[in-house]
Amino acid sequence: MDKVILVAGATGDLGSKVCIELKRRGAVVRAIVRPESKSAKISRLRDMGVEIIQTELSDISGLVAACEGVSCVVSALAGLHDVIVTAQSHLLQAAIKAGVPRFIPSDFCTDYTKLQPGDNRNFDLRKTFQSIIDQSDIRATSIFNGAFTHVLKYDIPLLNTKEHRIEYFTGKLDWRIDFTTVDDTAAYTAAAALDDSTPRYLRIAGTQISPLELADVAKQLFGSSFDLRERGTLEAFSSYISQIRKEQPEGEHALYPVWQQMQYLYSMFAAQHTEIDNNRYPGIAWQSIATALN
Template sequence: MTFASATGAQQAFPDPVETSRGPDEETMMTTVLVAGATGSLGSLVVRNLLARGADVRALVRESSVDKLPAHPRLATCVGDLTDGADALQQHVDGVEVVVSAVQGGPEVIIDGQRELLRAAERAGVARMIPSDFSINLHGYGYGVNVLSDLRRVFSESFAGSAVARTSVAVGAFPEYFLGAVHEVLDPAAGTFSVWGDGTRPVDITTIPDTAAFTAAIALDPATAGRDVHVVGQQLTMLELRDEVEAASGRRWELVRRGTVQDLRAEVARRQFTASALFEYVALQYQVAMYDGTGSLRDVRNEDYPDVTPTSVSAYLAGPGAAHFREPAAPLRRDDWPTAV
């Protein structure tokens, strides 16, 4: 499960632009199954795939069927990853690409996605995009980040599989990174906190832009068996503070919390004292962001020229302005979070 938004507020995003299809494209439509099709990311992936002319199957629980839009090329598949490969196979028969946008703990990210992969193997699916959508998860090893470890364990399931894995890395979502869970912005205190010197560029991509890139990547057969890195904008934490000040029209006091080594020590301390995962997992992401191991490599935005990413300044002038206000409700402490 994910947080509704970084601030607890509902956010509206523009509809993707419908692309036109020529006569040749009509005979080359790709069928894509999207798991997690009603989530904050998955629902936008569905809309972008439809806009690109794909046939889409949305794998959803019975309770979420009414959240899907009506569309002649959208089919509803009622099911759950916990149903197992035998039950899931009917949903992936005839599918060329599977996109997983699910969130959760090991029973979803490892066990559930493995069942979906097994079903895809039996059905002859060509490619699968697992639910990564984060910093460069494969730039660092086990033990750095508990949520990255879940995804890394699942990625090993592709060894020897006939289904090619395509992992999409985008950096941090500003919807979460500038929210309370990351402890960067404190609207009540008027502070902007930084670990390290704040001069290393970090990768930031909005959820809608991630969905737009993911739809394009899902329909690009050249991505089979590759990690694909795309990004909205790269800027240092000090530059991000400048953007926040410009957009908010107020001064945010810079708080230097310590070195990256101090950050690692703080993560270790919290792991021993925390009562909930989210008390330290966001800082685990920051370790990899600030020491560079989680930075994107070989960014390939140019492969998808019809996707124009949102700048940080544009995001902050729109839905991101909510970050400048104190959250209306506290973060839920009982879910597996999407911390970036």
Template sequence: MAQTVGVAGITGKFARCVVKSLLQNPGISVRGFCRDPSKFPASIAASSRIHIVKGEFNDKVSLQDFVAGTDVVICCYLGNADLMSEGQKLLIDACVTKNVPRYIAGDFSVDITNIPYGALPPKDPCKDIMKYLDSTDIQGVHILIGVFMETFWSDFMQIWDPKQKKLSHWGTGYEIWESTTYGTEADYTVAVAMDKTAVGIQQFLGDRKSLIEIVEVFAKVYGYKPNLRNLGSLEDLHQSMHKSLQSNPADVMAWMPKFFFYWSQNEDACLKRDLDNTNYPHVVPMTFEDFFRRHQIDGLASAADNLTSEA
């Protein structure tokens, strides 16, 4: 069945993965929205199935032009609280005005539904949007995926040291990491977008493993077992992250990775056991082992910067 899917923030990394997956479906047309269309690959933008609308996130006229005629809008915004909260509200308002039936919010994270406001500051805007969607006529969709696998190995999380080839962690190492690659999540997002019955909270994962288990799989694939450096207990982490935030809130990299580490390891933010993966059996999720086999050991830290090579 032919559908038109809107992708807001179409020049972003995750958005490009979504577009790549969308274009694998012949009946899909894509409407994109961004500030600078020149950042989108010209080879893809030239497709007759893609139309890109240029505009600022608060340009109501451009937003309505963008969403007009779409069957569902996927928000791939990634930015500050103003963009993620007020920007999404304006996008939702445009969807309501143009009678778009469904809106897939820019969540893509651990389960934030049980996390109190202020406990994971970067995700407070997502909680705002959950409430906002409930107050509108549009059907909201919230996709939860744990931690992006590429992000786990990136400099941002401060877990993997690519020079010394060791892993640093808080806690025992037996806590479970729930993780999904950008490519796998893009495929699930597209599956949800094409499924008109998919509304509310959707939960997908590529893999669930403790750091101890991840190290064993790492050794199996690469023939090298990285050392583990324990930084303290999760309670130590909790104290450290709040101290860092309070002492210098402007130094985002001093506290934000700690907050994401903590809530990625907190049971309150874990996804349900009975995942929604089973609703879309045609999507084959990438596991940690699959991920390692797709990347050279020296390329793990930069995997997020080389997403175009991932299926």
């Protein structure tokens, strides 16, 4: 019998692609969608053969019904405390009540186990849920993919295509940053959801690239040299972020305020994979930075 996988956050970019990859691998896929979700996104899921369960993430009985007969829950939810901690806890509680053996939380990010509290607000929320799920009886597997490669298209300081500049921090010119595309993360997650022997953590990186190496790639892609610019120490940057955060308290209620975007950049240079698990599932053609940016 084909395994039944339940996906939460299936109307989002990563969640929808996880559904596609699961269907490609022969799984029976269910998706939890909120009643207010856009009909076009729900229709696309139905068209690919996904069973739709419309329920609120606060409705434990509805979530339990959705979890019946499921072998793994995959959460691709995004949000603040009300989603990452509260809603995922409701989903976890329902999965346990329904006897689901495995749970993949929405930990698709830099390896937050190597960061300190306060380094990244959004990762701290994931750490809070980590402590909750690790006290439960369910088997959890977090997939750390580093940063999503598409952030390099947003002219962040690490790759500013408008000014042809690459910024890095003191002593970090050769620091190799982990990047993975959403497509590759989805493919790997689908394979992990169907694998009953996954460990607590899996670490992947479609590309590991330093600012120095990125300058060479950028020159090839854009036809001219990029200026490598040191912007001071990582510690000074952290202090600056704290200052901006204090000055912008309204950002505490936003998913990506300016200071949170800075924290993501900080995290890229503060934590990296020393070992990766890319080879666990053969057949994934990991996309390079050059391919992803073209």
